[in-house]
Amino acid sequence: MQYEMTWRVQYYETDSMGIVHHSNYVRYFETARTEFIRDAGLPYNRIEELGIYIPVIGVKVDYKTGAVYDEVISLICRPTELSHASFELEYEVRNAETGQLHAKGWSRQAFTDKTFRPVVVKKAAPEVYEVFRRIYEDDH
Amino acid sequence: MQYEMTWRVQYYETDSMGIVHHSNYVRYFETARTEFIRDAGLPYNRIEELGIYIPVIGVKVDYKTGAVYDEVISLICRPTELSHASFELEYEVRNAETGQLHAKGWSRQAFTDKTFRPVVVKKAAPEVYEVFRRIYEDDH
Amino acid sequence: MQYEMTWRVQYYETDSMGIVHHSNYVRYFETARTEFIRDAGLPYNRIEELGIYIPVIGVKVDYKTGAVYDEVISLICRPTELSHASFELEYEVRNAETGQLHAKGWSRQAFTDKTFRPVVVKKAAPEVYEVFRRIYEDDH
Amino acid sequence: MQYEMTWRVQYYETDSMGIVHHSNYVRYFETARTEFIRDAGLPYNRIEELGIYIPVIGVKVDYKTGAVYDEVISLICRPTELSHASFELEYEVRNAETGQLHAKGWSRQAFTDKTFRPVVVKKAAPEVYEVFRRIYEDDH
Secondary structure (H helix, E strand, O other): OOEEEEEEOOHHHEOOOOOEOOOHHHHHHHHHHHHHHHHOOOOHHHHHHOOOEOOEEEEEEEEOOOOOOOOEEEEEEEEEEEOOOEEEEEEEEEEOOOOOEEEEEEEEEEOEOOOOOEOOHHHHOHHHHHHHHHHHHOOO | OOEEEEEEOOHHHEOOOOOEOOOHHHHHHHHHHHHHHHHOOOOHHHHHHOOOEOOEEEEEEEEOOOOOOOOEEEEEEEEEEEOOOEEEEEEEEEEOOOOOEEEEEEEEEEOEOOOOOEOOHHHHOHHHHHHHHHHHHOOO | OOEEEEEEOOHHHEOOOOOEOOOHHHHHHHHHHHHHHHHOOOOHHHHHHOOOEOOEEEEEEEEOOOOOOOOEEEEEEEEEEEOOOEEEEEEEEEEOOOOOEEEEEEEEEEOEOOOOOEOOHHHHOHHHHHHHHHHHHOOO | OOEEEEEEOOHHHEOOOOOEOOOHHHHHHHHHHHHHHHHOOOOHHHHHHOOOEOOEEEEEEEEOOOOOOOOEEEEEEEEEEEOOOEEEEEEEEEEOOOOOEEEEEEEEEEOEOOOOOEOOHHHHOHHHHHHHHHHHHOOO
16 A cells, blocks of 8 residues: 655755755645545544644655656645554655655654643554554555 | 844855845744843743744834845844834844844734734733833833 | 635745745745646746747836745736736735735746846747637636 | 853743653754854854765753743753764753753764765864864863
């Protein structure tokens, strides 16, 4: 299972080097992740309404080539690991036409309550767990 | 009365034109405004603890010259108008050494509760009003 | 003539008040403006290739209500004034479903060369001027 | 050898969760890194004037606790590895008063020319290499 979406690089995302500032790839990962989860049936704000927060607890990015202003890029994400307390995804950012790789990486998110204490999501919000289980099951 | 602080332009604040992205001046205004109010005795998060929110309801920026990466800039703000429901400040962003003007503008903020409904701050949070009254009184 | 596009509010665009940070509306204006001009036949990076830069020289935003995470918003822009040296647009940001107004404003941009000196775009880059002339003619 | 500086968390750096958006730690790393190098004698824009660019080629962040608005945080960085083609630093972000750890991580940067092709910095810009050599030598 894999989710893919396109994104038009915005002027404010670039920096003096003439390429997308490297911090914005972490934001691209978030965009792809939240769209992926919405696409699977659960908008992220619905998750927060159910009392579940999903702070990022780790992220890694390897940069290959710089995306430039006005470029259309593909944000690709794949589920890699789901536990009771957290889940991991991996990502690729590519030129949408040529497929040229700009960056790849992964992020890990925890399931917590509003005060950022870990929750066992299966018990705390079965509706949320069910969506994640499906996402990660389909992967095999 | 006038408040002035310096800021080092960050790389992520620049864009492909090689200058600070124009949206960031709105952020500079916010930085100057909140430092000014803290300096007058009231950290902004203390204001929120007292149940008062201060959303920006209007902002205007006139751009003159672009600030560049690594430049030290002066963020200058002056109180211009206080009412029961809102307050206004004007700003200048200058090169800290030469005084060259990069931008000037103003912003207006409302006093509201957490749900963004207007409050008469004098009644809702006298402690907050007192600080603002002092800031704006000193101006004359 | 009017250009309209939709935008999904991103998590990183929100702030501690739970709404889109006010500085991001200036970025929404830019997104709408550059898409509008591309839609009229001229990607902004093509304009830069022709040696024309379009720095923002003034912007104003009036904020009405806060857009929230995951909301789909309409970015609407309308050309208002074209001169040899600059052009102005006005904007509205609305909830895409209900039409509720979040903010409105305007921005003015100059035509310059790479060193930000004013150029008469009609002479410096007729191809660029022609697109703008059409955009602003159609408005009447 | 270690470099440490403080930073006041800005309102625009927070998100709807009420904490600093996780992407901003990558920006904090950049801020610490560039201040560190300037402190060692070489402002980053001087490096670019010498024709050397330093794009980030990898970054990793482990998040522990969320920094909040108005908090003063310490940005700490330490040099870990210098080669002819790249260098690595590790970072910690802590509450400046209590020392509570918010995040730690590392980043790796390449030495390139303006077109992002690798350069041997020792040959291409001895002045730059010298500063880095000193930074990394002192570490032992």
